[in-house]
Amino acid sequence: MDLPPDKAKLLKQYDDERKWDLICDQERVHAKDPPAHYLNKLRTYLDPKASRSSRKRRLVGDATSTQVLRDLEISLRTNHIEWVREFLNEPNLGLDSLVNYLSFRLEMMRYDQRISESRSNSEERIGAANIEKTTAVINNVSNHCHMNGFAQNGVTSTLSPTMKKRSKHMQKLNMGQAEDDIHVCIKCLRALMNNKYGFNMVMQHREAINCIALSLTHKSLRTKALVLELLAAICLVKGGHEIILSAFDNLKEVCGEKQRFRTLMDYFYNYQVFHIEFMVACMQFVNIVVHSVEDMNFRVHLQVEFSALGLDEYLEKLRLTESEELQVQISAYLDNVFDVNALMEDSETKTAALEKVAELEDELGHAHDRLLELQSQSLNKISELELQLKALREERENLLQARQQVDEEVNTLRRVVQQHEQESKNRQSLLENKIMELETLTKTLPRSGDSSPNSAPPEPAAAKPQPPPPPPPPPPCPVLTKAPPTAPVPPPAPGMGLASDGAMTIKKKVLTKYKLPTLNWIALKPNQVRGTIFNDLDDDKLHSIIDFSDFEERFKIGINTPLQNGNTEIDGLNNYPSKRFKKPENITLLEHTRLRNIAISRRKLEMPVEQVISAINSLDLRLLSLENVEILQRMVPTEQETKAYREYVVEKKNPDLLTEEDKYLLQLGRVERLSAKLSIMGYIGNFFDNVHLITPQIQAIISASSSVINSRKLKRILEIILAFGNYLNSAKRGPAYGFKLQGLDTLVDTKSTDKRMCLLHYIVETIRNKFPDLLNFEAELLYIEKAATVSLENIITDVHELEKGMELVRKEHELRGKERQSVVLRDFLKNFPEKETEEVEGGRENGSGHV
Known part of the structure; x- marks a missing residue:
């Protein structure tokens, strides 16, 4: 039927029976x-x-x-x-x-x-x-x-x-x-x-639209209204606005208007009979012409154009009209009018407001940064204080035990001292009695001679040693002599520095043993060096100082492939076998994708398999980087691959027929506990990063847990909730002494009889009325927001993984025995970070204790 969109939309609203009748009527039309x-x-x-x-x-x-x-x-x-x-x-x-x-x-x-x-x-003017x-x-x-x-x-x-x-x-x-x-x-x-x-x-058809616009000069207002409806419909279509304006430009030229839309506005202002249909159509057309433009500047231009024709003053007179349709169109026009002066004032106000907002945002950003910094510092301080508090408590317990032990020892010593004092008193009294007996005996004995004839005279006193000789006199002060004049500087060695004419000497080409990577710099030409800092530099003399052989070993490209110095590219091509003799294809026990991945990984390692196996057995992360360990973990032979290689060897097949990748995996598979050793190396390499990643999260949990534990108001709120819960459940389940915090979610599920209020709402209302001091309980809960972003389950899982890895390290250390202990394991266990481990352990205890 080819209906326009509005008519098609109206037709879709009909029921199926009426739609069918319309289709039948359409087909019957001849x-x-x-x-x-x-x-x-x-x-x-x-x-x-x-x-x-x-x-x-x-x-x-x-x-x-x-x-x-x-x-x-x-x-x-x-x-x-x-x-x-x-x-x-x-x-x-x-x-x-x-x-x-x-x-x-x-x-x-x-x-x-x-x-x-x-x-x-007058007839005189006709002619x-x-x-x-x-x-x-x-x-x-x-x-x-x-x-x-x-x-x-x-x-x-x-x-x-x-x-x-x-x-x-x-x-x-x-x-x-x-x-x-x-x-x-x-x-x-x-x-x-x-x-x-x-x-x-x-x-x-531009002429058709021009004729429609020229039909506005028709005397009938009904015709004018019909014309305006058609023009408004065209104006609403994409590209129609320019066509309508062009048609009115043509009307201006044909009718000799001084201003565009003058004829239309004259009909709108000066009417003999108030024709509501024409007035509404005219006002609707003006609305569409002015306000259907996307360009705001052009819209203001059209608005000013109609204002110059006196539309604004006339609309003020028509605002009290009784026609609702006309009133709607007038209101639509006035509501969409741009007041340029007001917009200018708003723009200036907005600019000032935006500047103020920018300043406030900067201040807020700085304040937020300071807050984050202080929060981080406080978290670290709280965590540190918690650890110190824990250590002090342990120390206090140890001191109490030591004091108790000391008290027991003191009491024991006192008893011993008392016993000894008693024994000494008894001994003293016994000795006094003996002395008295001896004095009595001495008085009763006869006096003997003053001296015995055989008594020898006392030996003369030993001669006193001679005093030590006086110290030698101090050596005379050395005479200050002037230093000899400085010897002249020798001339530079041949081949160094600048030539006599100021030109740079030609540097020798350095021949390397291995192929080395290229440094992508921009080199200066000899004539560009003059006047720069490089003019006085000589790097050739450093060759005898720097150990470039070690440098080559560390930075060489490829696996121990020495350069064939002096060979040209043609010589290198001659080393390849002739294409006439086809090299036999090697055997592989791997899938195509697996074989390709192993080849890529082997090229990334750039190490011979013997060196890789040695590094794995010694757990040497200096020789085998952490990235290479991760590559090797992906290369570990699977159970099926290990079984296939074992059968290949048992059948005594030639291993040389295997591909390089199969040989690589075959040798790797012979390493005992290959997966465990690689896991240990990965664990040791990532340990400190993992600990430093988990530590701030654990500190946030510790700080938040401490604030929750120390919050007096939260305890009172939980006490209120416990009272309500016991009040509800004590008759059926008996009283409870506490509840898991996960049960707070169920407060919403307990509804009132009329289903309009839940238990949570009632508790909040009770706290607001009875305990208003608890309304700001969240002020005591510090660092909750930061701790809420941390997944406690993930933290516990990470801590368990760290503990599992540490257990694996210790088990490997025990398996190796004292005679073949690995230096890496010994150093790692010796330098084990106790502080970080205590924080991790404390976080795990807090997590499991407060869940």
């Missing part, structure tokens, strides 16, 4: 006359020779031109879409004929309007002016006629013969009034625009 029937008559009206041809007069018949146009409008509106397409397409070209006839009648109407205006003036106007009008009419008949017959400069011919032509052909024909032509165009195909044809 065209009464073909399009050529109407178009031949319209072309006859435009033919100036038709009035002299009896055949063409019989073709027109007794019907007026207005009746022909009405029949055409009904056919366009009711016939099938194929009839409309036949009307528009070749050879009929009905739109061109219709537009030409409309243009012709518009010229006639404007001529009649000028004649009527002239008759109202030559009327003749010139008539001549111009007739010329314009002749230009718009499709057949150009009037121009071919020659329009005379005098008025009377032309007017007589035109009047006779119209009378003989029985043409209707120009106003009626124009109105029906507009209705025909509306019928064409009711389907998509016709609408597109009208949009592409």
